[in-house]
Amino acid sequence: MKDIRHPAHYRSRGPGRLAALLLTLVVMLGLTGGTALASPNGTREASxxxxxxPASAMDAVAAMQPSWNLGNTLDAIPDETSWGNPLTTRKLLATIRAQGFRSVRIPVTWTDHHSATAPYAIDAAYMNRVEQVVDWALAEGLYVVINIHHDSWQWISKMSTDHDEVLARFNSLWTQIAERFRDAPRALLFESVNEPVFDNATDTQKTQLLNELNTSFHKVVRSSGGGNTDRLLVLPTVGCTPSQTLMDDLSTTIGALHDSNLIATVHYYSWYPFSVNIAGGTHYDDNAQKDLDDAFARMHDTFVAKGIPVYLGEYGLLSWPDHNHPDRVERGEALKYFEHLGYKARVADVTTALWDPFAYLNRDTLQWRDPALFAWIKSSWTTRSGTTSFDKIFLPKSSPITAQSLTLNRNGTSFRGLWHGRTKLVAGRDYTVSGNRLALTAKALTRLAGDRAYGVNATLRARFSRGLPWQIDVVTHDTPVLTDATGTTSSFTIPTQYRGDVLATMHATYADGSNAGQTSWTPYQEFNKAFSPDYSGGKIILTPEFLNALRDTEPVTLTFHFYSGATVTYHVTKSGPSVTGTAS
Known part of the structure; x- marks a missing residue:
């Protein structure tokens, strides 16, 4: 699987160093409340x-389900608030526990908080702050995972060419962390390194280097004594990628350590084309479902079946949800992914940690940004929910309404019917079910469409014997209309009358049939990276990144695909910094 990084646009800007100074004052004065910090001599005084x-690592990891990531916070660069999140409070962690999470992963980037030369001493104020957040989480009844996070690509990645220096620095950090948390409860876990990467190294060398880091980490922690003699330790694959080869490599490392308190970790962000909507990955289709099925089967067979627990340290969809940009993954298709993942994780006995950089929980209000989305994630922890082949029924305004059908995905449930608000639709009159085919009659759809204004006219809910109801929007639309435009490579938009439709993807080619745009391996460019809809503004934005990648003076044919099935062709030509666009 592709080596996946956190989306760059999540790395929000912030006050940086000023925040660090304020943080130091907060920590010194204890203004954030909660359990006590370590005393100046480093002894623990926390509750x-x-x-x-549980004594068994397998049982302990099972008890950690579900888990949540305090992302883009203590791992932010250079400081806790630098990527847009506020200072963490104990109330935040109490909220996470109250919402049903049983563990929290606290990624920590140490680069800007320790000396880059021997003895690589960690700043006392920062270590105290990490400990404060850890202690709050423990006191709230959460398991806690801490790690070395973005250091993985900041300096650990240079291990192949600066081996001794990197290893010494890595060992020093873990020596200090292990000493500080030596007597912490066993509910605190250590993860050696997040998504390890190694520059200028072959695959074989990467495996060898990671084995050396994981083995050294194990030795440093175990030799520190106290509670670290049997603390649960989390070891990753290269890149935290769940490929068979890399998991086999990690299994070999774990086997050689002869330690029953070791845990394997990988990450999963779905089949890449679907996760970012590129190469035509507009639906949670058979390819995306198989990718997930295979990944969790590998996790189970490689580790769980052999008595090694698996902690899925991060999962989600890359760059989704992103409340600063239009959704690149269609909402209903994303819900199918989360529903499927929760089920497969339960079947595989894998504990899952939702990656949350800021997108799910609003850290300022402590409210879910999208409660309905979180409800689907939460439901997946314990049960299955039924869905349909799509969450919209499109009715062309320019033609008479006809019967429309969807495929039922029962997911082991039984279909119970359709509701419009509190009104239950009548089977046989308003809809019929034949096998997995759900068909709504023309008469029912005419009633639901009302005055047939463009957009969502009505919302139905399909109910199943268990799980959450599935929402189906009845949408009136016509083929979108695009018009001519001029602009520059730094600012170009296509005037667009969406007429109730929703943009799915953009296909871009030159006259000779070759792919046009910054993503040369596919004609279907990446949503929000090459193009982006602006529904309220009535336009489609072509990004500077896309436009600057075009060959000069060569016309490019763009085909915009919409979820109704409509396609619209448009032509753009770049000439130096100027761009012209014409509708077909």
Whole structure:
């Protein structure tokens, strides 16, 4: 699987160093409340964890389900608030526990908070702050995972060419972390390194280097004594990628360590074309479902079946949801992914940690940005929900309404019927079910469409014997209309009358049939990277990145695909910094 990084646009800007100074003052004065910090001599004074940790690593990891990531916070560069999140409070962690999470992963980037030369001493104020957040989480009854996070690509990645220096620095950090948390409850777990990468190295060398880091980490922590002698330790694959080869490599490392308190970790962000909507990955189709099925089967067979627990340290969809841009993944298709992932994780006995950089929980209000989305994620932890082949029925305004059908995905449930608000539609009159085919009659759709204004006219809910109801929008639309435009490579938009439709993807080619745009391996360019809809503004934005990648003076044919099935062709030509666009 592709080596996946956190989306760059999540790395929000912030006050940086000023925040660090304020943080130091907050920590020194104890203004954020909660359990006590370590005293100046480094001895712990924190309250014990409220968690009773099973002796078995497998049982302990099972008890950690579900898990949540405090992302883009202590891992932000250079400081806790630099990527747009506020300072973490104990109330945040209490909220996470109250919402049903049983563990929290706290990614920590140490680069800007320790000396880059020997003895690589960690700043006392920063270590205290990390410990404060850890202690709050433990006191709230959460398991906690801490790690070395973005250091992986900042300096650990240079291990192939600066081996001794990197290893010494890595060992020093873990020596200090292990010493500080030596007597912490066993509910605190250590993860050696996040998504390890190694520059200028072959695949074989990458495996060898990671094996050396994981083995050294294990030795440093175990030799520190105290609670670290049997602390649960989390070891990753290269890049945290769940490929068979890399998981086999990690299995070999774990086997050689002869330690029953070791946990394997990988990450999963779905089949790449679907995760970012590129190369035509507009639906959670058979390819995307198979990718997930295969990944969790590999996790189970490689580790769980052999008695090695798996902690899926991050999961989600890359760059989705992103409340600063239009959704690149269609909402209903994304819900199918989360529903499927929760089920497969349960079947595979894998504990899952939602990656949340800021997109799900609003850290300022402590409210879910999209409660309905979170409800689907939460439901997937315990049960299955039924869906349909799509969450919209499109009715062309320019033609008479006819019967429309969808495919039922029962997912082991039984279909119970359709509701419009509190009104239950009548089977046989308003809709019929034949096998997996759900058909709505023309008469029912005419009633639901009302005055047939463009957009969503009505919302139905398909109910199943368990799980959440599935929402189906009845949408009136006509083929969108695009008009001529001029602009520059730094600012070009296509005037667009959407007429109720929703943009799915953009296909771009030159006259000779070759692919046009910054993504040369596919004609279907990446949503929000090459193009982006602006529904309220009535336009489609072509990004500077896309336009600057075009060959000069060569006309490019763009085909815009919409979820109704409509396609619209448009032509653009770049000439130096100027861009012209014409409708077909």
């Amino acid at each position: 014990p964890s409220a968690v009773r940790v």
